[in-house]
Amino acid sequence: MSNVPAELKYSAEHEWIATADSDSVVRIGITDFAQDALGEVVYVEHPEVGATVSAGDVVGEVESTKSVSDIYAPVSGEIVKVNEALDDEPQTINSDPYGAGWLFEVKLAEDSGLDALLSAEDYTxxxx
Incomplete structure (x- = not known):
C-alpha cells in the first residue's frame, strides 16, 4: 500500500499539495503511488518560474527508466519556485516523494481550485 499522508491534498493525476502558508503558497510533488509506478526517476523538466498556470495544465514532466509522465498543475496560480536540487538528483523523488523530492511551489490564484482537490481518504x- 502506498504512503498517503493525511495532512496533504491530492489530485486525480497523482500530485500532492501541501496546504497554503500565510503567503498562499503551496508546495507540490508527485505521490508515493506515482513514483512507484514510474520506477527509477532519471530526469525532471521543471515548469518556468513566473509562469501563470491553470489547474489541469501540463507544466513539466518526469522521466523514468520505464516512461515519461506529464506533471499537471493541480491548482491555478503563479509558479514561484522549483526544486533545482532535482536537476542533479532526480531519484530523490523515489526516495523521499513527500519531502526533499518536491517539484515546485505555486502562489495560489484567487480561484485556485484548491477546494476541489481530493482528501487523503478519497485519494486512497x-x-x-
Missing part, C-alpha cells in the same frame, strides 16, 4: 480510494 482512487488508487485502491
Amino acid at each position: 480510494k482512487q488508487v485502491g
Whole structure:
C-alpha cells in the first residue's frame, strides 16, 4: 500500500499539495503511488518560474527508466519556485516523494481550485 499522508491534498493525476502558508503558497510533488509506478526517476523538466498556470495544465514532466509522465498543475496560480536540487538528483523523488523530492511551489490564484482537490481518504480510494 502506498504512503498517503493525511495532512496533504491530492489530485486525480497523482500530485500532492501541501496546504497554503500565510503567503498562499503551496508546495507540490508527485505521490508515493506515482513514483512507484514510474520506477527509477532519471530526469525532471521543471515548469518556468513566473509562469501563470491553470489547474489541469501540463507544466513539466518526469522521466523514468520505464516512461515519461506529464506533471499537471493541480491548482491555478503563479509558479514561484522549483526544486533545482532535482536537476542533479532526480531519484530523490523515489526516495523521499513527500519531502526533499518536491517539484515546485505555486502562489495560489484567487480561484485556485484548491477546494476541489481530493482528501487523503478519497485519494486512497482512487488508487485502491
